[in-house]
Amino acid sequence: MKGIYSALLASFDEQGKINEQGxxxxxxxxIDKMMVDGLYVGGSTGENFMLSTEExxxxxxxxxxxAGSEVKLIAQVGSINVYESIDLAKHATALGYDAISAVTPFxxxxxxxxxxxxxxxxxxxxxxxxxxxxxxxxxGVDMSVEQFGELFENPxxxxxxxxxxxxxxxxxxxxxxxxxxxxxxxxxMMLSAAVLDVDGAIGSTFNVNGPRARQIYELAKAGKIxxxxxxxxxxxxxxxxxxxxxxYPTIKCILEEQGVHAGCCRxxxxxxxxxxxxxxxxxxKQYIK
Ligand SMILES: CC(=O)N[C@H](C=O)[C@@H](O)[C@H](O)[C@H](O)CO
Ligand SMILES: CC(=O)C(=O)O
Numbered sequence: 494m495k496g497i498y499s500a501l502l503a504s505f506d507e508q509g510k511i512n513e514q515g516x517x518x519x520x521x522x523x524i525d526k527m528m529v530d531g532l533y534v535g536g537s538t539g540e541n542f543m544l545s546t547e548e549x550x551x552x553x554x555x556x557x558x559x560a561g562s563e564v565k566l567i568a569q570v571g572s573i574n575v576y577e578s579i580d581l582a583k584h585a586t587a588l589g590y591d592a593i594s595a596v597t598p599f600x601x602x603x604x605x606x607x608x609x610x611x612x613x614x615x616x617x618x619x620x621x622x623x624x625x626x627x628x629x630x631x632x633g634v635d636m637s638v639e640q641f642g643e644l645f646e647n648p649x650x651x652x653x654x655x656x657x658x659x660x661x662x663x664x665x666x667x668x669x670x671x672x673x674x675x676x677x678x679x680x681x682m683m684l685s686a687a688v689l690d691v692d693g694a695i696g697s698t699f700n701v702n703g704p705r706a707r708q709i710y711e712l713a714k715a716g717k718i719x720x721x722x723x724x725x726x727x728x729x730x731x732x733x734x735x736x737x738x739x740x741y742p743t744i745k746c747i748l749e750e751q752g753v754h755a756g757c758c759r760x761x762x763x764x765x766x767x768x769x770x771x772x773x774x775x776x777x778k779q780y781i782k
Contacts, residue, residue: 494531494565494567494591494592494651494652494674494692494693495530495674495692495693496529496530496531496565496693497529497530497531497693497694497699497703497706497707497710498529498530498531498532498533498565498567498676498693498694498695498696498699499523499527499529499531499532499533499695499696499697499699499700499703500533500536500537500538500539500695500696500697500699500700501516501519501520501523501532501533501534501535501536501538501539501556501700502519502538502539502540502697502700502741502744502745502748502755503516503519503539503540503541503544503552503759504516504518504519504745504754504755504756504757505540505756505757505758505759506756506757507757509757509759509760511548511551511552511555512754512756513551513555514754515753515754515755515756516552516555516556516559517555517558517559518752518753518754518755519700519748519753519755520532520555520556520559520560521559522700522748522751522753523564523699523700523703524560524563524564526703526751527699527700527701527702527703527704528703528704528707529564529699529703530564530565530693531564531565531566531567531591532556532560532564532565532566532567533567533569533594533654533695534552534553534556534566534567534568534569534590535549535552535553535568535569535570535581536569536594536626536695537628537631537697538697538700538741538744539552539569540741540758540759540762541569542572543759543760543761543762544759546577546580546581549570549581550581550584553568553581553584553585553588553590554588557588557589557590562589565591565592566589566590566591567590567591567592567593567594567624567695568581568582568585568588568590568592568593568594569593569594569595569596569626570582570585570593570594570595570615571594571595571596571597571598571615571626572596573598573599573600573601575598575611575614575615578595578611578614578615579614579615579618579619581593582595582615582616582618582619582621583618583619585621586619586620586621590621591622592621592622592623592624592651593615593616593619593621593622593623593624594623594624594625594626594654595611595612595615595623595625595626596626596628596632597625597626597627597628597632597634597636598611598634599631599632599633599634602633603634605636605640605643608634608636608640608644609643609644612625612644612647612650613647616647616649616650617647617649621649622649622650622651623649623650623651624650624651624652624653624654624674624676625641625644625650625652625653625654626653626654626656627653627654627655627656627657627678628654628656628657628678629656629657630656630657637662638662638665638666638669641653641666641669641670642669642670645670645673651673651674652673652674652675652676652692653666653673653674653675653676654676654678654695655675655676655677655678655686655691656678656679657678657679658679658682660685660686660689663675663686663689663691664689667689667690667691674692674693675691675692676691676692676693676694676695677691677693677694677695677696678694678695678696679696680694680696680697680698680699680702680706680728680732681725681728681729681732681733683696683706683709683710683713683725683728684709684713684718684721684722684725687709687710687713687714687721688713688718693710694706694710697740697741697744698728698731698732698735698744700744700748701744701747701748701777701781702728702731702732702780702781705724705727705728706728708721708724709721709724709725709728712724727780730780731776731780731781734776734779734780735747735776738765738769738772738773738776739763739765739769741758741762742758742762742763742764742765742769742773743765743769743772743773743776745757745758745764745765746765746769746770746773746774746777747773747776747777747781750773750774750777750782751777751781
């Protein structure tokens with residue numbers, strides 16, 4: 494399960510309906526052009542939390558149908574409706590997903606005991622493995638190294654997608670859990686995470702910057718830090734420009750420039766304005782083309 498995973502974007506039409514062909518094209522682009530090792534389906538980047546249960550299942554189905562067994566597939570099933578998570582976990586497992594993942598339950602300030610119950614309920618409902626999705630800046634949920642350890646006591650919980658800038662915690666986690674999979678979640682901090690020996694990375698920008706991401710990761714792992722740093726600098730010029738212009742809409746526009754029908758965003762998330770589309774084209778020409 495190690496390696497570089499794109500957090501898969503979803504494609505919607507102007508009415509907010511899933512564009513199946515667009516999703517297929519995004520999957521193909523990631524496999525054929527970005528050369529990723531896997532896809533993380535139904536994450537933040539997939540605009541998952543704005544979808545109905547049926548739509549979430551449909552995205553899992555399309556991605557699996559298009560990718561087959563060409564790359565590893567992780568299905569993000571987390572939801573504060575734990576019964577929906579279980580339903581989605583069963584669906585993704587039946588489809589043949591290599592692992593499931595679940596965001597920490599958010600909105601209510603759940604206790605750690607409640608969070609633990611949530612994870613065990615989800616993973617104990619299926620014959621599969623689970624990767625915790627920790628993203629404190631969006632969920633408000635912070636867990637300590639000891640708390641991660643308590644979750645990891647369930648042998649079916651095999652790792653974490655760590656989207657945080659806390660490198661002290663990341664180092665403590667690496668040392669404490671050498672056999673668990675740790676995936677870095679912030680593409681702009683990949684070099685620092687790779688130096689701390691993560692097992693891979695899962696990111697939104699790999700949909701358009703996959704080859705550079707792999708270079709950073711592999712150079713860092715080989716101890717070629719200066720070369721890796723140069724590519725991280727270029728990558729971060731790109732990421733800063735994308736963030737400044739609107740993260741997901743801009744990545745979608747950059748894909749559209751390459752003939753991939755990444756489409757609109759799902760309301761209430763706004764799609765790119767005409768000005769943002771022009772800027773996205775410039776970013777594409779400057780950093781990707
Ligand atoms: C919220 C979100 O999208 N997080 C992604 C993964 O965790 C990242 O890939 C970021 O999008 C990326 O690093 C840009 O900040
Ligand atoms: C990795 C991330 O961006 C996601 O959850 O989609």
